[in-house]
Each structure stands twice: as C-alpha cells, then as structure tokens.
Amino acid sequence: MEYKVKIDSFEGPLDLLLHLINKLEIDIYDIPAAEITNQYLLYVNTMQELELDIASEYLVMAATLIAMKSRSLLPDHASTDDEYDEEEDTGEELMRRLIEYKKYKEAAVKLQELEKERTKLFSRSPADGLFAPVKEGPLNVTIYDMLGAFQKMTRRKKLSVPRQATVRRQEMSVETRMKMLMKTLHDAKVPVLFEDLFQSHEREELVVSFLAILELMKQNEITVMQKGSFAQLYVVSGGTTNDK
Structure with a gap:
C-alpha cells in the first residue's frame, strides 16, 4: 500500500507529551519516566505503522524518553553521581519545556476565545447556517x-x-x-x-x-x-x- 498522508495537526513531541499527561492524569511536576515513555512509543509506533509523515523530532524525543526510562529502572548503585546528575538535568529540562509549552498553548486558546467573542459583535444573517450545529x-x-x-x-x-x-x-x-x-x-x-x-x-x-x-x-x-x-x-x- 503506497500512500502517505501529511497531517498539519502534528504540533510536535511536546504537544503529544502534554496530551498524554492530560489523558493519564499525570502531575506535570512528577512525570513517571516508564509510563510516559511506553505511551509515547505506542503513539509513535502507530504513526509509523500508518506511514504518516512525522518529523524526526518525535524520534529524538523518543530516544530521550527511552534513556530516562532506562536510568530510572537501574538500581541506585548502578549509576555514578555524574550519570544521576545528567538524568536529573534531562528530566528537569523536559519538565521546564513542557510547562513553558503548556503556558503558550493555554495563551493561544485564550486568544482564540477572545477572537470568537469579538466576532459576535458583528451581525450575521441566520441564512449563513451559523446556528445549524448543536449549541x-x-x-x-x-x-x-x-x-x-x-x-x-x-x-x-x-x-x-x-x-x-x-x-x-x-x-x-x-x-x-x-x-x-x-x-x-x-x-x-x-x-x-x-x-x-x-x-x-x-x-x-x-x-x-x-x-x-x-x-x-x-x-x-x-x-x-x-x-x-x-x-x-x-x-x-x-x-x-x-x-x-
């Protein structure tokens, strides 16, 4: 089956991670590496199975999550202090990026809502079909x-x-x-x-x-x-x- 689809709705790996955090009701300040990695890989594998045209940044994030998951599953004595610091830095950086992305996304939603409110100031004919959908x-x-x-x-x-x-x-x-x-x-x-x-x-x-x-x-x-x-x-x- 030779058919590839490029979907504009893909907004990046941070958007997928935020979707999973909301779906799994995970605390953004305490993200379990193993669970979020498994779910993320499931989505990425599904994208690849469907031959959707996804950006390489999804695979880079997948590699980062796999590394975090691997470190989290190792016994405490199996990693050096430098490796532990690197894991903490990676986790904190990811959390910081997610929090920042969430703020921008919420701000974008708010702006869209304000735009919709603004359009209500103009009268439109009922014939436009504006009220056809459910309220x-x-x-x-x-x-x-x-x-x-x-x-x-x-x-x-x-x-x-x-x-x-x-x-x-x-x-x-x-x-x-x-x-x-x-x-x-x-x-x-x-x-x-x-x-x-x-x-x-x-x-x-x-x-x-x-x-x-x-x-x-x-x-x-x-x-x-x-x-x-x-x-x-x-x-x-x-x-x-x-x-x-």
Whole structure:
C-alpha cells in the first residue's frame, strides 16, 4: 500500500507529551519516566505503522524518553553521581519545556476565545447556517485523539478476530474507501461512532479506512466530534463551520 498522508495537526513531541499527561492524569511536576515513555512509543509506533509523515523530532524525543526510562529502572548503585546528575538535568529540562509549552498553548486558546467573542459583535444573517450545529458544538479533536481511538479499536479487533481462516479481500485504495465512507455517512444522516466505520479485521483495510478518514478531515468533508475529553469519537459528513 503506497500512500502517505501529511497531517498539519502534528504540533510536535511536546504537544503529544502534554496530551498524554492530560489523558493519564499525570502531575506535570512528577512525570513517571516508564509510563510516559511506553505511551509515547505506542503513539509513535502507530504513526509509523500508518506511514504518516512525522518529523524526526518525535524520534529524538523518543530516544530521550527511552534513556530516562532506562536510568530510572537501574538500581541506585548502578549509576555514578555524574550519570544521576545528567538524568536529573534531562528530566528537569523536559519538565521546564513542557510547562513553558503548556503556558503558550493555554495563551493561544485564550486568544482564540477572545477572537470568537469579538466576532459576535458583528451581525450575521441566520441564512449563513451559523446556528445549524448543536449549541455547545463538538470539542476540538486532535490527531492524537484519532490515534488513540485507532489504537483502542485495533486492540479490540485483535481480541475479537475469529479463529477460522478467512479469505483476504482485494486491496482497496484510499480514494475508493473515501467514497464509501462518504456514502455511509450521507446515508446515516446522524453522527456515526468512529469504531463503526471499521468493519474489517484485516490490518491493511483498517489502515486504509483510517487514512481515508484523515484525508476527508483534511479536505473538510467530514467532522469528527467528542462529547467530552477523551470520550468516544463520532463522525458526521460535512466540514466544520469554522470556515464559513
């Protein structure tokens, strides 16, 4: 399957780490090296498996986390004072960068909220379709939310896969799968649960379906929604109203 997708939603390894810290409810001032490293590598491996075009900085951060995890698992007497100081410096530097990144990200969100409030000062015609969505609207769904949902879905697929041998289907292109997904969503006329769009147990078909969803999101043909942080994802035809 030769198909690579570049997603603009990747904001860097610090953004992924902050996502994991929020998801795992970890104290940013006391990050467990082993747990955060395992979760980070799971996401990076999923990106590579899907052949997403990710920057090398993700791999550099992965190497840093693996080194921190290795040192944390060693007995106290196995490391010298210099190695211990280096570990502390690396951990403190990472924590400092995360805290600084979080501040900037929260400031950016605040500015976006102020911008939205400012736009309310201008009158707009109801015909614009401004009030078509649900009042509260969907939460912002990031690429990491999508990857997390894909991970959970594939794990469940592996657990429920039938033991009998199955006949492999003919390989399907991303473009063909995009058309099939759009028809499914148009016919449904209501938000469809993310997992319900993955009927196959074949890895290749699961990957093609996921890439098709990402491409449809990129083209603003569909919207992926969440009713709460880290809740289940729902997909509906039609792009976001931000561009209207």
